[in-house]
Amino acid sequence: MTPYAVLILLVTAERFAELAVARRNGSWSRARGAREYGAGHYPTMVALHTALLAGCLVEPWLADRPFLPLLGWPALALALAAQGLRWWCIGTLGPRWHTRVLIVPDLPLVTSGPYRYLRHPNYVAVVVEGVALPLVHTAWITALGFSLLNAALLATRIRCENSALAPSRSLSAPGAAP
Template identity: 70%
Template sequence: MTSEVLYTVLVALVGAERLAELVVAKRNLAWSRAQGGREVGFGHYPFMVALHTGLLAGCLLEVWLGHRSFVPALGWPMLALVVGGQALRWWCIRTLGHQWNTRVVIVPGLSRVEGGPYRFFSHPNYVAVVVEGVALPLVHTAWITALTFTLLNAALLTVRIRAENGALAGLATA
C-alpha cells in the first residue's frame, strides 16, 4: 500500500472522528436547549464548518494532486501530534459532558467547567484544533494546506473565542 493510500485512510479516520463529534454535539445541543440553553455567536459557525471540511479536502488534494512525499522525519512526529490532539479533544469533550458542543451554547444556572484540561488553560479544545491543523497536513508534507488552514483558523478563532468568552463571562465558577 502506498503512503498516499495510508494517508487517505488517516484523513478518512479523522473525518469519521469529526462525524462522531457532530453526533455528540447534536445530542448535547438538544439537551442544552431542553435546559433553556441559548446559542450565541452563531454567525461564524458555517465558516467554521467549511474551514474544517476544507482542511480534510485540502490534505487529500494537495497530497494526491501535488504529489507530496511522505518524509519520515517530519511525518512520524506530526502523526504523534495528530494523535495527541485527538486525545486532548476527547478529554475536553468528556470533561465538559453535556456542555460540550461545536456551537457556543450557554445553559442558565450551570457553572463554568474548570476541571480536566480546563485547569490549565481556558480553551484547550482550540489547542487541539491548532495542533491538528498544522500536524495533519504535515504528516504527508501538505504544507500549503497547513499554512492556509492555520491563517484562516487564526482569524476564525479570534471571532470564536471572543464569542465564547463573552458567553462564559456570565457563568459562575464552580
C-alpha cells in the first residue's frame, strides 16, 4: 500500500470518527428540541465527500499520476491544516457541532474559537481539503471536479444554515435578552 493510500485511509477513518461525534451530538441536540434544516441536501453532501475520497485513490492509480514533491508536500501541509481547522471547529462548537444542520432553539451563536473570525470556518476547511488532498498525489481532475460540485453544494448549505441560524443571531446581538 502506498503512503498516499494510507493517508486517504486515515482521512476516511477520521470521517467515521466525525460521524460518531455527529451522531452523539445529534442525540444531545434532539433531546433539547433541535430542528433539522436542509435534510434534502445531506445525501448529496455524503455522496460528494465519499466521491472525493474515492477519486483520491482511483485517479492517481488509473491515470498513473506521479507524486510531485513541489506540489505534493505543500498540498499535504494544507490538507493537514484543514484537518486542524475542522477539529478546532468541532471542539469549539462542542455538542452543537453536527454534519447535519440541527439548531437547538434559544441558544445564541458561538462566537469563540474560529467563529470569532469567520462565520463558517468548517467550510473553509472543506474547500481547502477538497483541493489539497487530491493534489498531494496530482489528482487534479478530482480536485477540480470536487471543487466545482462542492461550490454549488456549499451555496445551498450556507444559505440553509444562515436561514436556520437567523433567530440565534438576534440572541447574540448586543443588548439581546439572555
